[in-house]
Amino acid sequence: MKFAKQAIEEILSHVKDVTENIKGEEIEQLMEYIIAAKRVFVYGTGRSGLVSKAFAIRLAHLGFDVYIVGETITPPVTKGDVLFCVSGSGRTGSVVLLAKTAKEEGATVVAITSDANSTLAQLADTFLIIKGRTKNDILKEEKDYLTDQIKGKYSPLSPMGTLFEDACQIFLDGIIVELMNRTGKTERDLRSRHMNME
DSSP states (O other), X not given: OHHHHHXXXXXXXXXXXXXXXXXXXXXXXHHHHHHHOSSEEEEOOHHHHHHHHHHHHHHHHTTOOEEETXXXXXXXXXXXXXXXXXXXXXXXXXXXXXXXXXXXXXXXXEEEESOTTSHHHHHOSEEEEOOOOOHHHHHHHHHTHHHHHHTTOOOOSSOTTHHHHHHHHHHHHHHHHHHHHHHTOOHHHHHHTSOOOO
């Protein structure tokens, strides 16, 4: 249990640091785009994709017209829509391609990433930075493995993109509560839209 507890402490500490560094105006911009959206499309790959899907479920519970890109019933993106992307690196090919397509069709792109200089961040109408290790960081670490070992560096207790993904999940759950308050929705409203074929 030693490593599990240390990992949990590291993740919680990271989430606290992320929370303290998020600017209120960045959240405001994100909220405004989502509330004003005709429809919200969400996308991410891997575990970032799972985080974006969890966010989409709660948006649907709140009554937003929301789609997960890639599902068979996803309609075409058009002007007035928002594409909400989650990508730690901000360079994942499919995410960047979708952002470009959405922009070409007149939709708004909102992104969460770890890299303000990434292609996704540059394409987005607004983006929010959530720090965490990305695949780019991991590749660099592997390249500099011997140097890092000599310097006494070690891999964190949170492998791959865990810090980014966990921080995103908690941040987006916070956004849902803010949306509930701004739209006057209650937990009863959410339950009324919860799937009942279980």
